[in-house]
Amino acid sequence: MIVHIVMFKxxxxxxxxxxxxxxxxxxxxxxxxxxxxxxxxxxxFTDSDRAFDLSLYSTxxxxxDLAAYASHPAHVKVVEFIKTxxxxxxxxxxxx
Numbered sequence: 001m002i003v004h005i006v007m008f009k010x011x012x013x014x015x016x017x018x019x020x021x022x023x024x025x026x027x028x029x030x031x032x033x034x035x036x037x038x039x040x041x042x043x044x045f046t047d048s049d050r051a052f053d054l055s056l057y058s059t060x061x062x063x064x065d066l067a068a069y070a071s072h073p074a075h076v077k078v079v080e081f082i083k084t085x086x087x088x089x090x091x092x093x094x095x096x
Contacts, residue, residue, distance in 0.1 A: 001037075001096040002060040004069075007052035009088040018085040019043055019054055025078045026056060032074040035065035052090070059096075066093065 010018055023041045030036045039058040044051050060066045069075055082089075 002063055002066050002093065003096045004056075004058045004060065004066055004091070004093050006056040006089060006091045008054045008056075008082065008086045010053045010085055011087050014085070015053070022054060022078075022082060022085070025081065029069075029074060029078065033069050033072050035060055035068045035072075037061060037065075052088075 008022070010022075023043065026039065026041045030039050037059045039056065042055045042057070044053050044055070058069075060069060
């Protein structure tokens with residue numbers, strides 16, 4: 001199993017509205033991308049300087065499935081929006 005985790009720190013402008021929108025569009029991806037086994041989107045509630053605003057935890061059967069997800073048009077469209085409202089992101093991919 002391949003695990004793909006991404007954390008996002010959003011710009012302050014329209015942060016709450018953008019968090020809601022990002023969560024909604026991400027949660028639609030499992031219906032559109034067959035290679036995506038599971039996805040969980042979490043909104044942060046911790047007030048800490050180290051905290052990020054949103055996390056994405058998704059799983060895939062193979063590295064090739066993760067690559068197919070990354071280049072899938074539905075995912076690319078979501079990424080294009082996210083890039084306009086995010087100030088920082090971190091990613092980790094690993095074999096579970």
